[in-house]
Ligand code: FAD
Ligand code: MLT
């Protein structure tokens with residue numbers, strides 16, 4: 001019985017026995033130890049976060065996840081859960097091995113957990129495996145012809161998995177209407193650190209029996225358990241969509257318009273912001289053309305990408321009416337209602353992540369501010385970055401409807417935290433959050449105390465201690481080491 005085995009071997013012996021055990025469970029093809037094969041699992045999407053994995057294990061069922069976890073417990077190996085590896089805070093890639101006998105790390109890739117249950121039209125819910133990508137989930141629900149859709153969408157849809165999105169409590173472009181992953185999760189199947197399985201996939205929609213244990217896993221970033229399946233709420237699929245790119249004078253004008261849209265356009269589904277320099281960068285690097293003319297002409301400092309969705313084209317009238325009342329010029333607006341036209345507008349917004357990565361390894365600082373503070377935050381953050389790294393390139397964009405800005409800084413070395421520190425301190429001073437939707441990961445631990453009290457962090461640590469007393473799950477992610485606690 002693996003769970004009671006005690007291992008006192010050296011690392012090589014430990015590793016070869018672990019590998020043999022895993023091969024027995026998963027088969028040779030799904031236990032990777034060759035550095036050429038494990039390499040892509042040990043570096044993140046941005047290239048800022050990298051480390052070492054002794055083994056990559058690829059279980060395909062809940063029972064296999066249990067077996068892998070029990071082997072890791074027995075051989076005292078840390079487990080780094082990984083989905084699509086699109087996370088942007090280093091939470092899904094291992095750090096370097098430590099020097100101690102129990103410091104080996106195993107990446108548990110969950111992408112083979114591909115369960116797709118039929119859509120439950122009566123409940124407006126669906127159960128899917130943790131390894132299902134967002135795009136596959138969207139296709140599955142659309143193909144069910146139930147008139148339902150999934151409420152969360154984001155640019156990494158082709159790779160990001162349901163398990164990763166649950167674990168990061170992902171937000172995305174429709175948050176302004178439907179909220180993020182926390183609002184969509186009706187239940188989870190979770191393998192706890194000791195191999196026990198909690199299954200909350202079948203219960204009635206209304207159930208207030210005790211603690212919401214699966215709910216704790218949402219946003220836990222792989223530190224409390226492995227999500228193996230999710231029961232997800234669905235929303236009404238809205239067949240008519242209108243998308244508009246709107247040039248505005250700056251952040252204050254953008255927020256004024258977003259406030260009006262939120263108040264007067266119930267069909268509002270996305271309200272995204274980006275700036276002249278981001279638009280110019282995306283157009284230059286991706287060969288796109290802005291329908292509002294050259295971004296360098298300098299007419300508009302900021303741009304909103306707004307989408308409304310409804311049963312029919314009355315949503316276009318709602319949007320047009322609101323824009324007219326707000327005094328937005330026709331020539332400041334490009335509108336699309338066809339799939340191709342809308343896709344062209346979205347390509348400009350969604351091209352930002354890739355375009356910035358091409359400039360160098362970015363410091364990706366995902367923050368949120370109270371909406372009323374956003375206009376003064378923007379010049380202040382440019383000043384803060386200039387003070388910390390005068391040669392840095394700063395590109396801002398984000399989800400304006402949620403007060404969520406992505407501050408991207410290219411120039412400082414990946415392990416230079418001066419800019420990160422300056423930005424997070426500014427955010428905290430202005431009443432914001434250091435993590436809006438990407439999570440804490442390895443990237444933000446030193447600043448957790450800026451927006452979470454000692455009591456708050458202590459409660460999180462108590463939960464971690466209760467569910468993962470040996471600290472096998474994703475060590476070095478989310479929670480600060482004890483000595484950082486004030
Ligand atoms: P991974 O990156 O593999 O892992 C992320 C975290 O979840 C890690 O801590 C990992 O340990 C943990 N984890 C993964 N799977 C499991 C599991 N089954 N059980 C337990 N823990 C697990 N994010 C947004 O919120 N909004 C956006 O709009 C958005 N857009 C993006 C656009 C691009 C182009 C890119 C590259 C990223 C974007 N992201 C966005 C970030 C990223 O897509 C999300 O954080 C996503 O939720 C990560 O999913 P993943 O499967 O790739 O997880
Ligand atoms: C986005 O909104 O573009 C994503 O969160 C990804 C990013 O910040 O690069």
Ligand code: ZN
Pocket residue numbers: 172398399406437
């Ligand atoms: Zn985002």
